[in-house]
Amino acid sequence: MALFHVRMDVAIPRDLDPKVRDETIAKEKAYSQELQRSGKWPEIWRIVGQYSNISIFDVESADELHEILWNLPLFPYMKIEIMPLTRHGSDVK
Numbered sequence: 291m292a293l294f295h296v297r298m299d300v301a302i303p304r305d306l307d308p309k310v311r312d313e314t315i316a317k318e319k320a321y322s323q324e325l326q327r328s329g330k331w332p333e334i335w336r337i338v339g340q341y342s343n344i345s346i347f348d349v350e351s352a353d354e355l356h357e358i359l360w361n362l363p364l365f366p367y368m369k370i371e372i373m374p375l376t377r378h379g380s381d382v383k
């Protein structure tokens with residue numbers, strides 16, 4: 291198991307066909323919700339006032355995360371920052 295903190299900043303070009311934009315956003319939502327239900331994407335939070343999210347992924351490996359992110363329908367329009375996480379030494383759990 292490997293946990294990753296991921297920030298996604300979305301910037302859809304203003305001149306993208308509105309139909310393509312709406313279809314891509316709908317596909318993204320379905321893809322994201324399937325991964326959330328599977329437990330691989332346990333947290334997704336909107337950054338207030340931005341078209342950005344902070345997410346936690348719980349996956350087997352960096353390779354698996356790469357595959358998931360690479361296949362995001364909005365991937366071509368995103369900047370992604372990833373921080374691998376490990377349990378803090380002072381965590382009481």
Ligand SMILES: O=C(O)C[C@H]1C=CC(=O)O1
Pocket residue numbers: 298300318319320322334341342343364
């Ligand atoms: O809206 C976003 O932050 C981008 C992306 C992540 C999940 C989803 O449904 O859309």
